[in-house]
Amino acid sequence: MTRSDIQNVLATAYPSELVDSMLASYENALAEYKKEHWQYFGNEIGQFVEVARRMIEYQLDNRYTPLADKLANFNERILTAWENYDSKFSEVYRIVIPRCLYSMYCLRNKRGMIHKSHIDPNRMDASVLLSNTKWVLAEIFRQISTMSFEETEEIVNSIMCKESSIVWDTGNCLRILDTKMSCKNKVLCLLYMKDGQSDTDLQKSIEYKNTTEFKHVLRLLHKEKFIEYADSKCIISPKGLTEAENLLTK
Numbered sequence: 001m002t003r004s005d006i007q008n009v010l011a012t013a014y015p016s017e018l019v020d021s022m023l024a025s026y027e028n029a030l031a032e033y034k035k036e037h038w039q040y041f042g043n044e045i046g047q048f049v050e051v052a053r054r055m056i057e058y059q060l061d062n063r064y065t066p067l068a069d070k071l072a073n074f075n076e077r078i079l080t081a082w083e084n085y086d087s088k089f090s091e092v093y094r095i096v097i098p099r100c101l102y103s104m105y106c107l108r109n110k111r112g113m114i115h116k117s118h119i120d121p122n123r124m125d126a127s128v129l130l131s132n133t134k135w136v137l138a139e140i141f142r143q144i145s146t147m148s149f150e151e152t153e154e155i156v157n158s159i160m161c162k163e164s165s166i167v168w169d170t171g172n173c174l175r176i177l178d179t180k181m182s183c184k185n186k187v188l189c190l191l192y193m194k195d196g197q198s199d200t201d202l203q204k205s206i207e208y209k210n211t212t213e214f215k216h217v218l219r220l221l222h223k224e225k226f227i228e229y230a231d232s233k234c235i236i237s238p239k240g241l242t243e244a245e246n247l248l249t250k
Helices: 003-010 016-035 038-061 076-083 091-110 122-144 149-160 183-193 199-206 211-223 238-248
Strands: 167-169 174-176 227-230 233-236
Touching: 003 016, 003 122, 003 149, 016 038, 016 122, 038 091, 038 122, 076 091, 091 122, 122 149, 167 183, 174 183, 174 199, 183 199, 183 211, 183 227, 183 233, 183 238, 199 211, 199 233, 211 227, 233 238
Parallel strands: none
Antiparallel strands: 167 174, 227 233
16 A cells, blocks of 8 residues: 555545545554554544544535634534435445544543543553544545555555554555564565565565575465465465464564
């Protein structure tokens, strides 16, 4: 997944300032989540929710509250108004996404990221909020994508993948930050984050110089049933998924 792939698709349906603002909030939230800066993470999630609300406004009315203007408080009245909107619009925009956003709004505003508590809920709240943020972005993208089924599915899956401090998405490729990790394990982690990569792409990401040796590693992974390696394409197996999850959560 690259930012431009998502941006180009979203820009076909939404004003560029909304698209840019949503992606900036999303990327900033990811960065703060990885640093465990929960308050800053909460701020970015709040901005993401506000931009997403404007996208719903634009989807239903072809206009939206300017970014410089304050939105009305998010409440049940707004949810009801959207739910009862013209039924020619999909329930995804009238009901499903708005209610997901409202739950995010409530969790972000009424819990530990803003208020102190004797038992800190920030990590578990942030995990839920990040998952919902990914879902909202992926669903909006999925609804309007005119890319092929395979391309759309690949980008949706890349948005929804678990975050890891070991894997860095540069925007152009994935990098493994653990320099001591074996080549075999690097391949599994990369395929966990983005399945169906070519041997060439994997070798480029790992920066493995010897092509013959690298393909030997892939054939061993295939023999051990960690991946399926055929026609230069690598697909991770259920066994490989389990192994990669263990590596990424250490």
